[in-house]
Amino acid sequence: MTEDTREDEARRDERILAQARADFARAREAGREDRQAAAEDLRFARLGEQWPEAIRRARELEGRPCLTLNRLPAFIRQVVNEARQNRPAITCHPVDSAADPATAEVLNGLIRNIEQSSDADVAYDTALDFAVTCGFGVFRINARAPETGGEDLDLVIERVADPFTVYGDPDSLAADSSDWDVAFVTRRMDRRAFAARWPGAEAVDFEDEDLAGAGGRIEGGSQVRLVEFWRREAVERSLITLTDGQEMEAEVFEARRPFLEAAGLAPAGPPRTAPGVRVVQRILSGAAVLETVDWPGKFIPLVPVYGEEIRVDGRRRLRGLVRDARDAQRMFNYWRTTSTELVALAPKAPFIGRKGAFDTDQAKWTTANSQTHAFIEYDGPEPPHRQPFAGVPAGALQEALNAADDLKSIMGLHDASLGARSNETSGKAILARQREGDVSTFHYIDNLSRAIRHAGRILIDLIPQVYSVPRVVRIVGLDGESEMKPVNQEIITQERDEQTDELREIAKIYDLTSGRYDLTVAAGPSFASLRQESASQMIELIRAYPDAAPVVGDLLVKNLDWPGAEEIAERMRKAMGLNEDGEPQGGGADPQTQQAQQALQQMSAALQEMQQRYRALEQDKSLEARKLEIDAFEAETKRLSAQTRETRLPAGVYTG
Structure with missing residues (x-):
């Protein structure tokens, strides 16, 4: 490498670093308030840091209790586990004439295989858990070589364990952030691993005031801070129109030329240029651009999952389930602590007596509330006595109950939704109250569906680029069964003609690179x-x-x-x-099968005949019972008629 080339690369790296620092500063400033509030929500709900530090320290110095009865995780799990039972599923549909319904089914099976092999459910659940707790979570899509080796890449869905490491585009307006043009992912790397991966590169932290806070910069430490800088840029694409009318990028056509020519497809004319976008991933340190990767898709493969989204003063604000419930949780902690403190101190009420009554056995009287003594002597005619116990603090307990009800009302999750007994007695009333809780928190599950829809859009965009050559892929069906399918190549199958009952060969092609496909996402049970x-x-x-x-x-x-x-x-x-x-x-x-079918038909016919006879017998029994009832009614009528005649005849008249 010449000296001029090194200088050009250095100037290029400096321009990229300057651009990255400016974009990062904007992204950091736009989300500063949300990130601070989200961190407080996370520590409040998950770590139980629910007492103000000054109050907690003062109570500890006085030896007073400072209880934390955290009810928030149960509400969070209710929403997250509801989504786990009704996980959204991606379904592809053909859009244009070049798309094929059979290929759409292969795409569906391939996406299910990607989700299954990369544990996508863990990524979805982690992102939703953060979204419910503090307002936002993230998962990502990556392309990596399989563990068995080989040049072919596989798409995977990965979880982001810490969403605070992701900074999105401050200018985004889309509900699913599909319009992100810039994004950052910060990460730490061991200095020895850094030196092994980029020999000769200077291990300098990517500096920023937000990253250099508490626990940020470690001078001479064992780790170095890096940044993934994602940027979507406008480019001119070179498109080739094939003889069947479909358009394809020139690079993809060259990579698949043998397969396309074997299928009888060729360019219908010279390439043409069209506006397009490309996504570039750069890994930056504080001193240089360490890697540059041209991402094959047109979307930044970072998928945020939002809680509640509100726009105030032109800025997106994000909130979770915990934000409005923090004060009610603090009140619950305070009143439960107060009632516990009052009840615990009741047996420790001081002894009251006249002056000088405690001179004898003074040491025992001093420890009477903390130690057990066989006897204690006193001075004077009357023994000292305690103040009577005032009883359980009903006011504090009632306030604790009020705070618990406030928690349920704020989050819209009542006793029926949490599986506890409530005032409802009928099953219909319980289901109605459960449905009320599901509706009040459904927007979290719906936002997860939006995020998974965007993830499916990214996968449909990436599959033609990553799975562009003839290969055999595994697809997973709706029933969970998997099978291997050859794609991007002609396969010969045998099918029986329904009219002639003869086997014939049919050529099929599952071409993942042609046609346009759309998708839908529906939530349903597993x-x-x-x-x-x-x-x-x-x-x-x-x-x-x-x-x-x-x-x-x-x-x-x-x-x-x-x-x-x-x-x-x-x-x-x-x-x-x-x-x-x-x-x-x-x-x-075969004959045995035919005999079995005939026996089955005979048994079915016999069963129908027996059912008819049974119904006839039932009818006969009912007629016989009706006849007996009529006879009894006629006999009773004759008896009453005879009695009436005897009563009306004059005395001495013979009626025989």
Whole structure:
């Protein structure tokens, strides 16, 4: 490298560092108040730092109790665990003519595999927990080589354990922050690891007044502070129009030229330029640009999850569930501490007696409230006595109850939502109160759905770039079963013609790089819950309509959670002459299967006949009972008629 080249790189690095410091200062200043309040919320709710420091120190010096009965984590877990039971799912849909519904299903399975293999549920739950507690959380999307090695990259969804390390774009207006043009992620790195990764680079902290606060800068320490500087920049893209009408970037076309030419696709004309964006990730120290990475997508892969978003004076303000409940929690702590203190001090009321009554055994009288003595002598005719116990402090206990009710009212989560007994007695009333709590906190779950929708948008944008060459990927179905699918290459499958019943070869291509796809995100119960619910509903269907048992029996067994359910379902399908997809097998069933089907039909017919006979017998019994009732009524009528005639006839008249 020549001296001029080094000077050019140094000047370029200095310009980038200056730009990064200016952008970071704006991002830091825009979120300063939110970050300070969020840190206080986090320490208040999670670490239990709920007493003002001056009051706590004064009470400790006086030897007085300073209790913290933290009720906030239960409310936070109620909201977060509700989201865990109804986790949002990403579903892709084809948009244009180049998109394919079958390829959309492969995309859905690939995204489910990305979420499963990278523990995306941990990333989602961590971000939501921070959003509920202090107003915002973050997760990120990354591309990394698989652990087994190889050149192909895989997309992963990673959690951000500390959202305070992320600084977003202060000019963002989108609800999901999909319009971020700049972002920062601060991190610490061991100096030995720094020297091994960037030999010869100077280990200088990225300096900023916000980062150099308490515990920030460590002079001569073992760690160095770095910054990921993400920036989205406007560029000119070179696009190639193929013979089938779809457009593709020139770089992607060159990478996939053999596959495209084999499929009969070629450029329909010279490349054209169009405005576009590119995302660049730079890792900065305080002295140089250590790495520059051209990110393949058009979105910054940092996804924030917000709590409550409010715009005041043109600035986004973020709040969590804890912010308005802090005063009520402090009141609860104070009144419970006061009642505890009053009750605890009641047995320690001082002894009262005349002057000189305590001269004898003075040492024992001094320790009478803290030690046990067999006897204590006194001077004078009358023994000293205590003031009587005034009773449990009802006022303090009532104020504590009021503070507890204030907590529930502020957060909208009442006893029914927390699983405790309340005034509701009927199941409908309890469900209505639970639904009221769910509605009052639903915006947190909805904001998580927005964040996951943006994450799906990022994945759909990245998949054609990362999975651009022919390869075999694993996809995961809705039932949790996985299979391997070749993508971006022609595959030959055999299918049976329904009319001729002959096997024929069909060429399929799951091309992840062509077509446009949109997505939807819907929150619903987990797959295990869905399977249990499906089995329960099918059982109810069979009870109401027994004839449906032969039709849905294999599906019912498949959804039951017991060992061997899959094998039993497969045997039932074979007995019914069906394949794995539930369709009739080609060529008909074997003789044994036909005999089993005939026996099943005969049993079903016999069952219907027995049901008809039973209904007829029931009808006959009812007619017989009705006839006996009529006969009894006629007999009673005749008896009453005879009595009436005897009463009306004159005495001595013979009626025989």
